[in-house]
Amino acid sequence: MATKLDKDQLRGLVDPHWRRLYNFVFRLTLDRDRAERYLADVFTLAANSEKIPADGVEVWLLGLANQLLEERLPRQPEVNFDILDDVLRNEATRTDVVRSLSDPQRDFLLWELKQGCMTSVINCLPPGERAAFVVCHVLKLADDAASKSLGITESAYKVRLSRARKKIGDYLAPRCEHVNPMNPCRCAARVGTALHKGFIKPMGPSGGVVSLRKPQEPYGRYGTGSGNEDVPMRDISAIYGNLPEPDPPEDLGNKLVDQLAR
Template sequence: MNEQARIKAAINGDKQALEALIEGVRDDLYNLAVRMLWHPEDAEDATQEILVKIITKLSTFHGDSSFKTWAWRVAVNHLLNTRKRRSEQQNMTFDAMAEELDTFLAADTLPVESAVQRKLLIEEAKIGCMQAMLLCLKREERAAYVLGDIFGITDQEGAAVFEISPAAYRKRLSRARQRIRDFMNRKCGLYNADNPCRCSRRVQTNIVQGRINPDKMLFAQQGEDATVLAGIAQMDEIERSGALYRTHPIYRSPEVLHDVLAMVDNHE
C-alpha cells in the first residue's frame, strides 16, 4: 500500500493504516520535541499532543507535500505555540550561559571508578549543555536549526514546514546557525580547543545543581566516541556545530502510540 492509499484508508477508519502512518513519524516527532523542550518527559507530553492533532486533522491533508513534511508542519506549529515547559521557564540566554560556564568549571576528576560510568556522565553533560544552547534560541530559530542542521531537511521542505519562502527559511536557519557557532566558538571546548570548558569539568557542578542524576540520566545512552569527536574537530567551522549535534542519540519514542489511539477512540 503506497502512502496516499494508506492515508485514504486511515481516513476511512482503517486502524492498521493509521498505526502505520503514526509509527512512521513518531520517533522523528519525539526527537524534535526533545530538542525543542530539553526534558524528555515534556517531549513525551508534547508528542502525545502532536500525534492527537495529526490523527484528528488527517482528513485535512491534501497531498501537496509528503505526509512526513505535513507531520513536521503540524508538530512545528504546535511546538511554536505550546505553553512554556519547565526548561523554557528558566529563560536561558547565551550571556547567562556564558557566565555560568566561566564561573562553574570543576576539576577534571569524577567520583566514579567505572570507566563506562565516567563516559556516560561526560556524555550526559555534553548533551545537556548543547540542548541548553538550543533553548537560548527563539523558538522559530530553534525549530529551523533542529530541522535543518540536525535532521537535514531541504530548503524546500523547510519552507513547506514553516509556510514561508525558501529564502526566508534559509535566512532563519542561517541566523540560528550563526548564533550557535558564535557561542560555541567563544565557550565550547569541543568546538574550539582553545576554550577551557570541557564536558568532564561540568559533570560535578551539574550533579550538585541537580541537572544530572547519575542514577537516572536523561540523555546519555553510550559514552562519547573520542575518535568521532576528534574527526569533528578537524572539520570546517561551518560544519562543526551541526556535526556535534548529530552525535547525539536518536531516541526511540516512549510507548505513546497505543495510548494516543485509545485516547482518540474514547473521545470519539
C-alpha cells in the same frame, strides 16, 4: 467532518513518524513531559484532519507540530546563554569527579553533558530560529522540505537558519572544546558541577535529566564514536548532526495509538 480512523490506520500514521516528531518537539522544549503531551496533541490534530496527504506525511506532521509550538511556546527563549553559563560555568572546575569514575560511567556522563549542553544551547534561540536549526541540522531536511514544514518561504527559512547558526557559533566558538580543543570549557572539568546542579544525573536506566543516549553505546572522548577518541568535530553542523535521537519511553508509540483510538 473527518472520517474516524481505525486502529490499523492510526498505527500507520503514528509508527513511522512519532520518534522523529518527538525529536523535533523535545529539541524545541527541552522538556520530556511537554514533548509527550504536545506529541499527543499533534497526532490528534492529524487524525482529525479532513485529509491526510498521500506523500510527504512527515513534513505535514512537522508543520502541524510547528504550528502548535508557535502557539504554545513563549516568543522569547525560556533560557538564555547567560543562564546556561551560570549553571555550568560559574563554579570552579572539578576534575576530581571524573577521576573517581569507572570508564563506562565517565564516558556516559561526559557524553550526557555534551549532548545536554548542546541541546540547551539550541533552546537559547527564539522559537522560529530554533525550529529552523533543528529541521536543518538535527532532522537533516532539505531546504524545500524544511521551509515547507515551517510554513515559510525558502528564503525566509535561510534567513532564520543563518541567524541561528551565527548565534550558536558565536556562543560555542570561544568556549567549547568540541569546537576547538584549546577552548577553556571542557566537559571533564564540568561534570561535577553538572551533577551537583542536577543538569545531569548519575547513570541509571533512563540516563540523566537531559539524557538522549543509552549507556551501552560507545562515545569516544568527543562523542564521535568508538575509535575516534581525539577527534573534535569543530564544525557546528557536524556536532549537531551527530547528536543521537532522544530516548523516549519505548511504549510511547503504542500509547499514542491507544489514546487516539478511544
